[in-house]
Amino acid sequence: MKTVSTFQTLKENNEKIAMLTAYDYSTAKALEQAEIDGILVGDSLAMVALGYENTYNITIDEMLIFLKAVSRGAKNSFIIGDMPFMSYNLSVAQGLENASKMIKAGANAVKLEGCNEHILTLVKRCVESGIPVLGHLGFTPQLMNTIGGHKIQGKTADKIETILKSAKKLEEAGCFGIVLELMPSDSAKYITENLKIPTIGIGAGVECSGQIVVTDDILGKFTDFKPKFVKYFANLHEETLRGIKNYITEVKDGIFPSDKESFTLDSNEKDKLISK
Ligand code: KIV
Numbered sequence: 671m672k673t674v675s676t677f678q679t680l681k682e683n684n685e686k687i688a689m690l691t692a693y694d695y696s697t698a699k700a701l702e703q704a705e706i707d708g709i710l711v712g713d714s715l716a717m718v719a720l721g722y723e724n725t726y727n728i729t730i731d732e733m734l735i736f737l738k739a740v741s742r743g744a745k746n747s748f749i750i751g752d753m754p755f756m757s758y759n760l761s762v763a764q765g766l767e768n769a770s771k772m773i774k775a776g777a778n779a780v781k782l783e784g785c786n787e788h789i790l791t792l793v794k795r796c797v798e799s800g801i802p803v804l805g806h807l808g809f810t811p812q813l814m815n816t817i818g819g820h821k822i823q824g825k826t827a828d829k830i831e832t833i834l835k836s837a838k839k840l841e842e843a844g845c846f847g848i849v850l851e852l853m854p855s856d857s858a859k860y861i862t863e864n865l866k867i868p869t870i871g872i873g874a875g876v877e878c879s880g881q882i883v884v885t886d887d888i889l890g891k892f893t894d895f896k897p898k899f900v901k902y903f904a905n906l907h908e909e910t911l912r913g914i915k916n917y918i919t920e921v922k923d924g925i926f927p928s929d930k931e932s933f934t935l936d937s938n939e940k941d942k943l944i945s946k
Pocket of ligand 1 (some may be wrong): 710711712713714715752849869872883884933
């Protein structure tokens with residue numbers, strides 16, 4: 671069973687941490703079978719599973735439905751619940767209450783975006799209460815309106831130092847790791863080298879302690895857009911389309927269902943029907 675200390679051990683042993691997202695039971699099962707290091711039930715599900723334009727529209731109660739499905743599919747995996755927009759920003763009490771809902775629903779940890787005094791206090795209180803926290807810096811989708819779009823972060827030495835300062839504060843507050851999103855590889859490398867805890871990159875180059883991407887992106891299932899940092903490891907959209915088209919053809923041609931997929935009526939009963 672993987673835990674927060676697995677992440678630290680992997681970093682200390684210079685072994686990469688491989689993480690992916692899951693929103694449903696069967697994907698979670700596959701990730702567990704493949705022995706993934708960590709599963710994030712990301713708020714990206716608002717876009718990828720529910721078709722919203724951004725992540726603002728998902729609530730904590732909706733996140734819990736997906737989190738429960740994932741925890742049923744991956745009972746022995748390390749699962750992180752992503753705290754959605756405004757589910758932890760109003761007060762420390764609100765953040766703690768919602769983080770505890772995630773844990774009760776099957777998460778082993780939660781993820782919060784950004785770093786300010788409120789977040790740092792909340793991280794400390796979560797950790798003291800037995801809720802491990804994964805930080806998230808660089809591009810933080812929940813702050814997209816403030817940032818002004820999908821902009822690469824940490825492009826100057828000053829900006830990198832600012833991100834590192836925040837990362838160190840999160841580390842001190844008790845985060846067990848930090849997601850670094852959308853920044854040059856050298857920026858993420860510098861931040862990673864100056865932290866004790868692991869960094870998990872997404873669009874942040876190979877020098878992070880580990881990587882996370884959206885499973886539906888790398889399996890070629892979600893194809894609305896393809897960020898530069900996404901590589902297709904499979905082509906599920908094409909494969910799905912092929913299967914659906916074959917199904918339609920076989921139904922229209924009367925090929926499906928065949929005897930193999932049908933139930934047989936006892937011949938005596940069949941005779942009675944014919945004689946009527
Ligand atoms: O919501 C999400 O999926 C994320 C990423 C880091 C993959 O936050």
